Amino acid sequence: MELQSWLLYHLVLPDCNQVMQSPATGGGVYPAGGTGSRARDLGLRAQKKLLGRFASTGTGRSFLIDDATTSLLDNLYKLMDKTAKQCPNVDKKQPEKVLKNIVKLSIKIGLLHRNQQLGPADEEKIVEIRKSLRATAMAVISFYELDYSFDKAYLTKSLERCRSAIHSLIKPHLTDKSQDRCDLVFDFLTHPEFLDSVFRQNSEQKNTLGMLVTDINKALDVGHL
Template sequence: MSDVAVMSEGFRARDIGLRAQKKILSRMANKSVAKVFIDDTTASLLDNVYKLAKAYTGNKKEAEKLVKNIIKVVIKLGVLYRNGQFSAEELSHAERFKGRFHAAAMAVVSFYEVDFSYDRHYLLTALGEARAALRLLVQRHLTDKSLARVDAVFAFFANAAFLDAVFRKDSEHRELLGRIVADMNRAMDEGGM
């Protein structure tokens, strides 16, 4: 059977394989399995994000869901990238996402390390632009459920009340934020952020 005949029937083993990889890795996504796929620095960062989310919300299940959503999205992005699924235009969205996400990460580090530098508007703008670029990157590849995961993750972190509570100078979350900043600094030194 020719490639044209296979394509006209809408069946391609590669596409099925890619969907299966995304589905299997998505179902396996939890902190212990994720440690097989991610480095120690990222695992520590996710553990500390979980602790911060749990401390802020007072809800273990919500904190677990947040970290699982992060892991699932990152794994799916990795599968798509490794399989060359992104167009040139999508790769430009990836670069925009990377730039805005890096700017947000650098702002978090700065706001933690430099007294009275917290700028909620700047951080909300950077997170909003990162979210928009990420959605443009993946909208053609992920299901509505996965896109909702992206939105849920950004909604959690781009919550003004959360940001204000975390970055207050006398915040009860300051120690956890310090651990996250240390992990972020280590990840940036290793080239991971």
């Protein structure tokens, strides 16, 4: 299963339990004990910056993300964008920021995975993230398929479980800015007006939610969730 596929999961740095933040390089990572390579660290930072910029464009995302995940993210964006346009209390610029931050966080986690910076303890956290995302996905499907079944408190709690699990994984490895990106994503997804707009009975977004549910079911069928 690919890390790119549950939260975009794909893309592994030395033993995770030997990794530490490097203030001198703006949050880069070095193995503890002074054996790190500055060139390696700078190279990793350059990869993150380049991929982050690349992921900020629609064309870039199409190269980095498989078609099924692209469709899922596109439909999620449509739901967020429609809500932002209809609800005065929701920032109209947030949907694009949320989409970019999902991609950027996934790329950074993928780089940690590809460069072998995630150790056994982190693998346990990844399992927890997958469980949380799967539970959230199943709830979304249920609320779509069963009339009057929407439980905002349950879905919010499920999304908050995802937020906590991702924070637990990235906190030892990434900067505060990445943690802020995570919060921006989940602050929007748990916003009461967003959830009401998408899941209320007779919602104008029913058709788009149906397309998202189709994408989620495909991800579940192939083991990406």
